[in-house]
Amino acid sequence: MSTVIDLATAERNSLTPPSDILHSRILLEKMAHNWYKRAQVGKVRQKTESELLPEMAFDPNRDDFLVDLLPFKNHPMFSKAPESLQKKVLSCGWIAYNEKTIDIEAKVIAPVCNSIIYREIPGINQAADQLLASDTLVDEAYHIQLVVNACNITRNNRQLEHLKLPSFTLVKQMEKEKNRHPEPWKKHLVQMATAIVSEVFVSDYLALLAHDKTIQPLNKLTVYTHLRDEKAHHSIFLQLAKCMYASLSAEQQEFFAQMLPKPVRWFADVELEVWGEMLRQIQFPNADQMIRDTAEDSEVNLLRIDYSDVIKLARELGVLDSAIGADSFARAGLFS
Ligand SMILES: [Fe+2]
Ligand SMILES: [Fe+2]
Structure with missing residues (x-):
């Protein structure tokens, strides 16, 4: 087993004890050889609509998404809208939920996996890391295929083929932050922080729908299958984060530490801009007014996602022991 690590560098640069980093290394080595045993999506080959089991066939009477996940669910303009329009809004919700998933996979996680494969991230440069990054790329590519298929079935059945969504906050803010820093290492760390937070949060995000018994069965199965894979590989990024952090210079x-809390809020954004755009396209009456009213309601501006794992990681890395780290988490409203 090749657990070669520069423990002297790790000890010098990190509050994480070298024994913990060695533990992460051993876990990563083990995980690097598990993909064939645990990957779920490869076992559930994506089927075309006509190949689906009868109980998975599209049921026009079932809702595509949960009313509870609509940021304006309590607004009178939504509750008084005709039922057919409310159902169309739910279909938009399902499409947006999936397109956000695609953004996470394609624009946040995949670029980090590629950087690891090219050994561009400090401390993440061993054979096991490259193997894990390439396994994760395969996982995420399957997830994109799974989600695109589910989206297309909804679009076709609900006459939403032409619905066009703008960018989501997570990717928009990540790119904005990267553009603020000319140094390539800073861009890598912004992308890495966003990927770590996304991999922690995506399971909670998927769990919002994965066990629901009221929505389209195919939608539930899609999310449930994805969730099982995410749960299996989400600790990879947590362990990689520890190996990386230990190899960074004090400046890095x-x-x-300043970047890590930022994606928490980007991820949890309820995406009112995306909603406004979709509602206008389906000609929801007074869509702009409803979105403006919702934007003023700070209670609903963040998805209720549990960020305790990010705090736990920050604690384990020693980020919260530094004044800069504690301050950046406090400013993001995650730590007092
Ligand atoms: Fe995924
Ligand atoms: Fe993932």
């Missing part, structure tokens, strides 16, 4: 650690 400070920068990473």
Whole structure:
């Protein structure tokens, strides 16, 4: 087993004890050889609509999404809208939920996997890391295929083929942050922080729908299958984060400590801009007014996602022991 790590560098640069980093290394080595045993999506080959089991066939009477996940669910303009329009809004919700998933996979996680494969991230440069990154790329590519298929079935059945969504906050803010820093290492750390937070949060995000018994059965199965894979590989990024952080210089650690809390809020955004765009396209009456009213309601501006794993990671890395780290988490409203 090749658990070669520069423990002297790790000890010098990190509050994480070298024994913990060695533990992460051993876990990563083990996980690097598990993909064939645990990957779920490969076992559930994506089927075309006509190949689906009868109980999975599209049921026009079932809702595509949960009313509870609509940021304006309590607004009178929504509750008084005709039922057919409310159902169309739910279909838009399902499409947006999936397109956000595609953004996470394609624009947040995949670029990090590629950077790991090219050994561009400090401390993540061993054979096991490259193997894990390539396994994760395969997982995420399957997830994109799974989600695109589910989206297309909804679009076809609900006459939403032409619905066009703008960018989501997570990717928009990540790119904005990267553009603020000319140094390539800073861009890598912004992308890495966003990927770590996304991999922690995506399971909670999928769990919002994965066990629901009221929505389209195919939608539930799609999310449930994805969730099982995410749960299997989400700790990879947590362990990689520890190996990376230990290899960063003091300046890089400070920068990473400032970046880590930011994607928490980007991810949890309820995407009112995307909603406004979709509602206008389906000609929901007074869509702009409803979105403006919802934007003023701070209670609904963030998805209720549990960020305790991000705090736990920050604690384990020692990020919260530094004044800069504690301050950046406090400013993001995650730590007092
Ligand atoms: Fe995924
Ligand atoms: Fe993932």
